[in-house]
Amino acid sequence: TCRVQVYANSQPSGYSAESAEMRSGTVCGDGARQGGEQCDDGDTDAAEDGCDATCFVNTGWSCTGLTPDTCNDGCMNGELNAAKEQCDDGNADAGDGCTAACEIETGWNCTSSCSNCTSSCATVCGDGHRTDSTEACDDGNNAGGDGCSAACTIEADSSCTEATAGGISTCQVCGDGVLNGSEVCDDRGASGACLGCSSITAGWSCAAGACAPGPDTPARPTKVSPTTSNTIQWKWATPDGNGITVAYYELSYGKTAEGGGA
Numbered sequence: 001t002c003r004v005q006v007y008a009n010s011q012p013s014g015y016s017a018e019s020a021e022m023r024s025g026t027v028c029g030d031g032a033r034q035g036g037e038q039c040d041d042g043d044t045d046a047a048e049d050g051c052d053a054t055c056f057v058n059t060g061w062s063c064t065g066l067t068p069d070t071c072n073d074g075c076m077n078g079e080l081n082a083a084k085e086q087c088d089d090g091n092a093d094a095g096d097g098c099t100a101a102c103e104i105e106t107g108w109n110c111t112s113s114c115s116n117c118t119s120s121c122a123t124v125c126g127d128g129h130r131t132d133s134t135e136a137c138d139d140g141n142n143a144g145g146d147g148c149s150a151a152c153t154i155e156a157d158s159s160c161t162e163a164t165a166g167g168i169s170t171c172q173v174c175g176d177g178v179l180n181g182s183e184v185c186d187d188r189g190a191s192g193a194c195l196g197c198s199s200i201t202a203g204w205s206c207a208a209g210a211c212a213p214g215p216d217t218p219a220r221p222t223k224v225s226p227t228t229s230n231t232i233q234w235k236w237a238t239p240d241g242n243g244i245t246v247a248y249y250e251l252s253y254g255k256t257a258e259g260g261g262a
Contacts, residue, residue, distance in 0.1 A: 028055035031068030042068035048083075059116045075102040078118040086110065087119040095133050097121025106166060107131045107138070125152040128168040136160070137169040147171025147180075172197070177209040187211045 026035035031042035039051035041063070046053055050061035050071020057063055059081065063071040074081055078090030085102035087110035092100035097108035098121050104110050107129030110121040123131045128140030130152075137148035137160035144150040147158035148171045154160050160171040161181060172180035174197035177188045185194035185206035193204035193211045200206050205214040 026055075028053070033065060033067070033069060039063040039065075039069040039071060040067075041071055076100065079116040080112040080119055082115055087112075087121060089119045089121060095131075097123070105131075107135075123152075125150070129166055130162055130169050131166065137171060139169045139171055147173045179209065185211060 026037055028037060028040060029042065029044035031040055033040045033055075037055040038057045040055050041049065041051040043049075044053040044055075048058050048061075050058050050063055050073070051069055052058055057071070059079070061071050061074045061081065062077050063069040073084045075085055075088060076090060076092055078088060080088045086104045087098035088102050089096060089098040089110070094100070095105070097105050097110050098119055099105055104121070107123055107127060108121050108131065109124050110119040112119045123134045125135060125138060126140065126142040128138060130138040135152040136154045138152050139146060139148040139160070142150040144155070147155055148160055148169055149155050154171070155173070157174045158171055159181065160169040162169050170181055172178075172183050174183065174186060175188055177186055179186050183197040185200050186197050187194045187206060187210050191204070191206075191211040193201040194206055195201065200211065203214050204211050206212075
């Protein structure tokens with residue numbers, strides 16, 4: 001302990017009272033970081049406030065070094081404080097799995113190799129939340145063959161969309177016979193009239209996975225009956241494709257001596 005000797009009229013008259021400032025060594029809790037102290041926030045309470053009762057920084061916290069120290073729980077310092085943080089990747093960037101508030105973003109999973117280590121975050125393929133940075137699609141499963149692969153990439157001859165950003169993907173596979181999304185037809189390519197599942201050949205109609213000639217497509221004529229010795233009656237579907245509504249056409253021909261016709 002050190003004290004100051006007081007003089008009066010050039011003569012010693014005693015010693016000053018002992019004070020904290022006059023003590024040798026460091027004093028934890030006096031608000032001044034000294035010696036081997038990592039921090040000193042002016043108290044030695046047991047509550048976890050960043051600087052513990054022995055002036056060491058609590059795990060996952062950081063302190064300013066001012067007098068006295070001001071400490072915070074260390075969000076974004078790259079040291080996970082599991083009691084207060086879901087993740088800590090050491091930055092405030094959005095879209096990398098861990099928010100500036102040290103919370104895990106939707107569609108991500110974050111892990112740390114130790115209690116005060118930096119978090120490593122990755123997307124969760126198949127959870128039904130598409131993340132723009134790493135997933136081309138996410139339809140809520142890892143099955144594949146449904147337009148969105150098990151690795152959350154869009155499969156060949158497929159397209160995927162989301163109703164809301166970060167939502168579940170709805171995928172359509174051209175050629176699977178199922179009408180999905182923006183497809184206007186899908187007959188598995190059976191008719192040749194469904195073009196890339198996005199348009200239908202004129203004169204055709206498609207529904208329920210099948211395409212057929214529509215009412216505006218001329219059908220092959222069918223023979224009805226001979227009506228006279230030199231006339232055969234044929235029937236076409238109406239309209240006949242030429243804009244003329246008819247019930248029958250008559251085809252006349254002349255007989256030859258051999259009984260043939262032309």
